[in-house]
Amino acid sequence: MKIICIGRNYAEHAKELNNAVSATPVVFMKPKSSLLQGATFYYPEFTKDLHYECELVLKICKNGKHIKEKFAKNYYQQITVGIDFTARDLQLQQKEKGLPWEIAKAFDGSAIVGNFIPLPEQDKPIHFSLLKNGEQVQVGDSKDMLFSFDTLIAYVSQYFTLHTGDLLFTGTPAGVGPVAIGDQLQGLIADQPLFDIQIK
């Protein structure tokens, strides 16, 4: 099982991190060991600037390679929200040096995945949000993605065979920010809570 992640898929978020919008999706991966087990996340010692990035996550339901965009819908049926936890200080150091950023994004517990729900009616925009200590800190809508679900599936499957159970994090909207020990994070699609985690 692998976790494929997309960066810079919302124009407003690219802007807030001073990143250019790319002509093709920005792709990186997290290993299986990055999946958070349980509802408690322990703040890692190697960072002083841990950020949440709330994202829509698709579950792949069929094996495939070189998937054409028009058939991409056959490869996912369920969706949830998740967090792509990012050690922003480490990521900035790595970016400055032009080095890979896995230590900043692929560490243990860095992938939060909510409960999956069936995809809403085809092509209906999906609204999602993140609450920190009960207050809304991030909102997003699938209609604001630069690359659609189907475009992403077609793109990544040129390089990586998709397997049933693989996850696709589809990028974060604007509003990323820090978390601290003691925080509670809840992710929702529309008004349905799908994860609830505690930072310790």
Ligand code: ZN
């Ligand atoms: Zn992200």
